[in-house]
Amino acid sequence: MQLLSKFTIGDLELKNRVVLAPLTRGRCTPTENPFDVVCTTPNDLMVEYYTQRASGGLLITEATAISEAGCGWRNAPHIRFPENVEGWKKVVDAVHAKEGIIFMQFWHMGRQSHSSHHPSTNKTFAPSPIAMSGVKVRTINGEDAEAEVPSELTVDEIKATIADYVNAAKLAKEAGFDGIEIHAANGYLIDTFLQSSTNKRTDNYGGSLDNRIRILKEIFEAIVESGAYPANRIGFRFSPNGVFGDMGSEDNDVAFPYFAKVMNEYKPAYLHVMDGLGFGFHNKCKVVTVADFRKVFDGPIMCNVGLNKDTAEGMVRSGAADLCAFGRLYISNPDLVERFTHNWPLEPEAAYETWYAPTGAKGYTDFSVYDGPHKAVEAESQ
Numbered sequence: 526m527q528l529l530s531k532f533t534i535g536d537l538e539l540k541n542r543v544v545l546a547p548l549t550r551g552r553c554t555p556t557e558n559p560f561d562v563v564c565t566t567p568n569d570l571m572v573e574y575y576t577q578r579a580s581g582g583l584l585i586t587e588a589t590a591i592s593e594a595g596c597g598w599r600n601a602p603h604i605r606f607p608e609n610v611e612g613w614k615k616v617v618d619a620v621h622a623k624e625g626i627i628f629m630q631f632w633h634m635g636r637q638s639h640s641s642h643h644p645s646t647n648k649t650f651a652p653s654p655i656a657m658s659g660v661k662v663r664t665i666n667g668e669d670a671e672a673e674v675p676s677e678l679t680v681d682e683i684k685a686t687i688a689d690y691v692n693a694a695k696l697a698k699e700a701g702f703d704g705i706e707i708h709a710a711n712g713y714l715i716d717t718f719l720q721s722s723t724n725k726r727t728d729n730y731g732g733s734l735d736n737r738i739r740i741l742k743e744i745f746e747a748i749v750e751s752g753a754y755p756a757n758r759i760g761f762r763f764s765p766n767g768v769f770g771d772m773g774s775e776d777n778d779v780a781f782p783y784f785a786k787v788m789n790e791y792k793p794a795y796l797h798v799m800d801g802l803g804f805g806f807h808n809k810c811k812v813v814t815v816a817d818f819r820k821v822f823d824g825p826i827m828c829n830v831g832l833n834k835d836t837a838e839g840m841v842r843s844g845a846a847d848l849c850a851f852g853r854l855y856i857s858n859p860d861l862v863e864r865f866t867h868n869w870p871l872e873p874e875a876a877y878e879t880w881y882a883p884t885g886a887k888g889y890t891d892f893s894v895y896d897g898p899h900k901a902v903e904a905e906s907q
C-alpha cells in the first residue's frame with residue numbers, strides 16, 4: 526500500500542503516510558482551581574496515549590493553547606509555562622523512543638472561548654465583533670453559556686498575538702517537538718481572519734484576500750525569523766468547507782486556494798486540509814477539494830475527515846494527497862498502522878460521550894491492540 530510507504534516532509538522521513546489527527550481530549554489533571562497550571566500540563570496518561578499511537582508516520586498533538594487569550598477549554602493543554610514544557614517533554618521523549626515524529630498544533634480559540642477563561646481581560650477576541658449564532662460555549666467552570674460578542678483586536682493586539690505564537694514556538698522547541706502546526710481552521714482565531722463572513726475589518730487585516738491572509742503570513746514569518754523552527758518544520762491547517770464554529774463564506778472556493786498559493790511561497794512542511802464534510806458543510810459555495818489545492822500548492826498535502834483505509838489509499842494513489850490524517854479511527858485503534866498493514870479488523874469508532882471525558886483512561890488509553898484472529902491485548906506503551 527502506498528499509504529504505508531515512507532514519505533518526506535522537509536528534512537524529516539516519515540515511516541508511513543498515516544497521521545494522527547489533532548484531537549482535543551481534555552485529559553490534563555483537573556484541580557479545584559481551574560487556573561492551576563496542573564490543569565494545563567500534560568500528565569502520564571497523555572504520555573501513554575501518544576506513545577500507544579507512535580507507529581503513525583506523524584503525530585499531531587491535540588490543539589494546544591498559546592496564550593491566556595487563546596485558551597478556552599478546561600483541562601486542555603497549554604504551551605505557556607515551564608511546567609507545560611516539562612510535561613510535553615515527557616510526551617515527546619516517549620514518542621521519540623518509539624521512533625515516532627511529533628508536531629504540536631498551536632491553538633487560539635478566538636470567539637469560541639468565553640471571557641471567564643481570561644481573567645486578565647475578561648474578553649474574548651476576534652477580527653470583528655461578530656458573535657457566533659446558535660453556538661454554546663463553556664465557561665471556566667464547565668457551564669454552558671451563550672457565545673459572547675468578541676472584542677475586535679486592535680493592530681497592537683494583533684502584534685502581541687503574533688508574539689504569543691513566537692513564544693509558543695520557542696517553548697515547543699524547548700520541549701523537543703519536531704515541528705509545529707498552525708491551526709487556521711474550524712472557526713478559531715486565524716480562520717475568522719481568513720473568512721469574509723467573520724472578517725469585516727477595513728484596515729490591513731481585512732477586506733482583500735491579501736489582507737485577510739496577512740496574520741497567518743506574519744505568524745509564519747515571525748516564527749521562522751525567531752529561529753525556533755525553519756519553514757519546512759511548520760505546517761498549517763485549513764477548513765474551507767466546515768460549518769463548525771458558525772463558519773462558512775460565499776467566497777471560500779476562491780479564497781482558500783488563493784491562501785494556499787500565497788503560503789506555498791514559504792515552502793512549509795505541509796498543508797493540512799479538512800476537505801471531508803464530516804464536520805458539516807456550510808453550503809455557501811462549492812466544495813473545496815484537495816485537488817483544488819494541488820493546482821496551486823507544490824508541497825505535501827494532508828487530507829482529513831471521514832477517511833478509511835480504502836479512501837485514504839485512493840487519495841494517495843491518485844496523487845490528490847500525500848498524507849492522510851485519521852481521528853476517530855485512531856482513538857479506538859491505537860495500533861491503526863499495524864491493522865492497516867496486516868489487514869486486521871478495526872474496532873468501531875469510540876462512543877462520543879467518552880471523547881471529552883475530563884479524567885481517566887476510559888475512552889482514552891484503554892483501547893486494545895490486535896493480537897491474532899480471535900483476541901486482542903491491552904495496548905502497551907512500553
